[in-house]
Amino acid sequence: MQAAVQQLKSYTVFGLSVLLFSCSGKFVSSDQLADDPQASRYSIAQDRAPETALAAHEIETTTPRKEPLSRHGNKSPYKVNGKTYQVLASAEDYREDGIASWYGAKFHGHTTSNGEVFDMNKISAAHKTLPLPSWVRVTNLDNGKSIDVRVNDRGPFHGGRIIDLSYAAAVKLGYQDKGTARVRVEALHGAALDTHSYFVQVGAFSKKESASNLEKKLAAEIKDKVDVYKDELYRVRIGPVQYDRAVALQQQYTGGELGKPLIIVKN
Incomplete structure (x- = not known):
């Protein structure tokens, strides 16, 4: 029944x-x-x-x-x-x-x-x-x-x-x-379509070794591309990714010792 x-x-x-x-x-x-x-x-x-x-x-x-x-x-x-x-x-x-x-x-x-x-x-x-x-x-x-x-x-x-x-x-x-x-x-x-590229900067360091350690850690955790960019600092960034993914990554890595990651937009 x-x-x-x-x-x-x-x-x-x-x-x-x-x-x-x-x-x-x-x-x-x-x-x-x-x-x-x-x-x-x-x-x-x-x-x-x-x-x-x-x-x-x-x-x-x-x-x-x-x-x-x-x-x-x-x-x-x-x-x-x-x-x-x-x-x-x-x-x-x-x-x-x-x-x-x-x-x-x-x-x-x-x-x-x-x-x-x-x-x-x-x-x-x-x-x-x-x-x-x-x-x-x-x-x-x-x-x-x-x-x-x-x-x-x-x-x-x-x-x-x-x-x-x-x-x-x-x-x-x-x-x-x-x-x-x-x-x-x-x-x-x-x-109406977004043509920008997005990067998530997780950390910025004065020492290359610190940036390299974070790069290796992130690469082991996610499938997205991770690179170190050097200007006056060594900046560890994930990307390029789509906007929705950038927001998700920012939320994922917020709350750690490095503070809230930055979302960087490039044309």
């Missing part, structure tokens, strides 16, 4: 899939109940929200930046469920209004189309035809909330959806409990 109660069903009304409320108290979007050609990959049969609710103010925002195309995920044309899709040559001037869904726990920790790892607690998105990666601004047309999102995955392949956002992105836009929302998706390019 318990197993029967926990089953989720979907119905169709006037050709549209309807959102159902699960017994766990979490909403599940109809797109997430659709047949998945790679269903055997996933340990969870049906998608769901994380066990611990996310608060919008706790979710890190992302900074749009200029990036090269990924080696993976940009094959064109490609086919899913018998339908062929053409990847756009460029995201420039892309703008579309339509329905957004979200995806979460079922796909958490799995590889995205461009080879990264999907994290439902971070802001990201899937799109059928935009180049990977692309940056878009998504606006919830029902409440006016807007966020900038990096597209690194393919989908959604169901029911007229134009974009599939991570659960965290849906929380930011305020539709995680509804499953879907009316949105506007606009590509970001040119001046």
Whole structure:
């Protein structure tokens, strides 16, 4: 009986899939109940929200930046469920209004189309035809909330959806409990993208030996490039890195004997 109660069903009304409320108290979007050609990959049969609710103010925002195309995920044309899709040559001037869904726990920790790892607690998105990666601004047309999102995955392949956002992105836009929302998706390019390089200066020393010791320590702890720069002092810097990574590194190494690291911006 318990197993029967926990089953989720979907119905169709006037050709549209309807959102159902699960017994766990979490909403599940109809797109997430659709047949998945790679269903055997996933340990969870049906998608769901994380066990611990996310608060919008706790979710890190992302900074749009200029990036090269990924080696993976940009094959064109490609086919899913018998339908062929053409990847756009460029995201420039892309703008579309339509329905957004979200995806979460079922796909958490799995590889995205461009080879990264999907994290439902971070802001990201899937799109059928935009180049990977692309940056878009998504606006919830029902409440006016807007966020900038990096597209690194393919989908959604169901029911007229134009974009599939991570659960965290849906929380930011305020539709995680509804499953879907009316949105506007606009590509970001040119001046809207960050083209700067960022470095995190962890320490500055008068003695080369002290700087070298810190350089070796950092190199053993992180995968980012670490160098010593000499002017009047020996400065130990991590980088170049993207802005989001620079902020994370600054937070990681704040509180030590050397004080708060500096973020240095270079054009």
